[in-house]
Amino acid sequence: MSVAAPFPRPAEVEATTPPDRDRAIDVIRITALLGVVVGHTVMATSTIRDDVFIWSNLLTASPVFQALTWIFQIMPLFFFAGVAASVNSWTPGHSWGDWLMRRCTRLYRPVFFYLAFWAVTLAVLRVVLPEHVYEPVAGVSIQLLWFLGAYVLVLAAIPALARITTTGRLVAAVATGYGVVAAVDVLRLNVDGLSALGYLNMAAWLIPGMLGVAYRRRLLTARAACALGAAMFAVNVALLVSGPYELSLVGIETQQLKNMTPPSLLLAGHAIMLCAFAIAAAPVINRWARRRRVWWLTVIGNSGAMTLYLWHIPVLLGIHLVFDYLGHPRFDPGSPDFVALSALQLLLMGAAVAAVFATLRPLENDPLPLWDGGRVAGPGPRSAAVGTLLCIAGAATLASVGWGLKDEGLYCAAAMLAALAAARALATDSAEMAFQQEKVE
Template sequence: MSVVPSVAVVAANTPADRDRFLDLLRISSLVVVVIGHCLMLTVSVSGDDVRFGNVLADLPALQPLTWLLQVLPLFFFAGVAAGARGIAPGTSWGAWLFRRTQRLIRPVGYFLVASAALVFAAGSALGPGWQRPLAITSVQLLWFLGMYLAVLACTPPLAAWVTGTGRMFAAVAVIVVAAGTVDVVRLGGGPAEVGLLNVAVWLIPAVLGIGYLRGLLPRRTAAAVAFVVLLIDVALVLVGPYETSMVTVPGQRLSNLAPPSLLLAGHAVALCCAAVAVAPWIRRLAARPRVWWLTVIGNTGAMTLYLWHMPALLTVLVLSHLAGGDRVGPTHQGFWQLTAAQLGATLVLTALAFLALRGLENTPIRWWDGSVAPVRGARSAAVLFAVAAAGLAILQATRGGLTTEGLPWFAVAATALLGARLLTRS
């Protein structure tokens, strides 16, 4: 078990200029995502046919809740805003990026090895029908890590560009217009692959995060923008071609998440601006000793929390199946009682995994976590390219998971990260 400092120790070690708003926003958004995953996943078993589904597909009336549960834009916003503090004139972009990559990637290797072992064990015990669904679902959540790495790789040039309010809103407008153009092509029968261009939507929270850090987004302006964009998003759903759900649901004509859509772009703008508008209240909440203690502990193991909630959830689902209690869907008797029981069990297992494995996230790996050279010029640009390539490869790998379709992409990501490490060696 990792050592957890006391409330007093955490308070004493907190710098006076720490922006607690960003820290609380970052960990709370991650917790909401974890709970959302636990609530939405369903299991249908018929002989050797095993399928993981989504409760939102069976009960569409719940889909508007995803406007509250899809809060990953807030994590990107807070993460980039906090990290961009370290980017100043003369900063080595490659070194800045790789130092953040070191911390993010450190616990992933342990997670992948453990996930592969769990998938093999569960498949062997339950039958071949479980192997592929578990192999894909167990690592599907890594799409977030891949996208976050790609966004971080773009953060230094964005920080160089976003030096004024006009430039900030111009950058957001360009991304929004591009997303809308891509959607027009997709809805008009164009190739589905063009939708991949919309991954740029995840740069919106980064741009706004940099703007917040530099005082370019006043609270009143943020509140007005959030309100107007929310109304536009509602109109896009009511009279436009967009689905209600902010997460992917089977049977959708156009997913809002994978790849992102114009609706998600608007959602990101509205969420981030709304957060800025209420920042003083969030900051006051974070100033409470117990809340701040939980915030700090959570953030020091954020990747552990995010990674290990899925193995915990899948373990609960498998054990529930063995006990004769599959969580099939909301139309089945006892579904909500089973949901509550499984959610509680998953949160307990996740908490235990967090306490046991958080130390791995904070323990440097000798070669990987060695000193980082202040690379410049082409070498620095190569580091940005390598990390971005690794992120996009991880994003692609999650489609196939721990199968022959996904493993080659994981190998590509590992190779790119190895290249970034070699480029930044002192």
């Protein structure tokens, strides 16, 4: 089955699925991304006042919505599922650079098209939009790439995470990760001048990866996972009540201490809780995914996961700008037409994202000349150099989202592209490297 072809029939998907496929991982992964798309659509608000584009969020207006982020902040599950799907493909002693290159080939392939789109679009918008409408749009343009940068760095750590082979090692690894985040929070919140230390807490995204390894290797029973999830929920409630942490697990402008950027101890605990409950629920999810229609939708969705994740933001921004300029901003939850506007925008988003997904999904799956086909045959200096360059690209991707495609963000994006080009130049072509071999779970 070619994922770049028109959608296959449910029977074809079922026939090509290995009997031992862990379907829960695929369901969790696409559910996490769909949750992001729906969450952004529902929560995003905007208006234009005096030629200033105000891009905001319902979280700023309601503690109820902030509390719901304890359920709907599900991005840790993507790291969990990604590592669970990838860890068994790593073999100690093989080329780390080659292994990471194969995964980055698939991940960055649609990003090149996405950046090209924004380069052209922003060049036009800079001319036609007022400065203070253009600037926020440019800032939001690549905001979601934070996930890709963090995910690449987590994937790069899989050779280390793969050493988690016993429950004892799992406990030690998770406790160490959680303890590091706790220590960093204590220092950055109590010692003047150390706030920048908070960015060391990006290591918190390794914790769902650790639990992904635990799931794949059956290191936690469902009962133990439930107990862990309940315990972490209790710890998080205690931190919220007695500590300096704020309610929303999604960053908003009104927060003095953000839980997302950089990750806080509250978010690290949330990641443990969420992944533990996912481990406990996995058998039920697997049984549900045996339904032919459910599995068909899951496979189709995962075949264009990055397409769905990236391209919903231009669609969402476009819809908001059109409504704002037509004089129907969705901004004030107290306005009489807010519910109707919300329903209409949700319907428009659903139709537009579906059309974009169907149209642009091949860009994620078809080989890209000059990018696909990289190979590093074995371990050694070249493998290490390729892996290091890909980590630099991931870090630059992560850093760029602080500005978007403007100001320092342009330098970060350039550094990302330069590191990717250098990594690909060091990864020589090989006829043995067919596209089908590069496909990552």
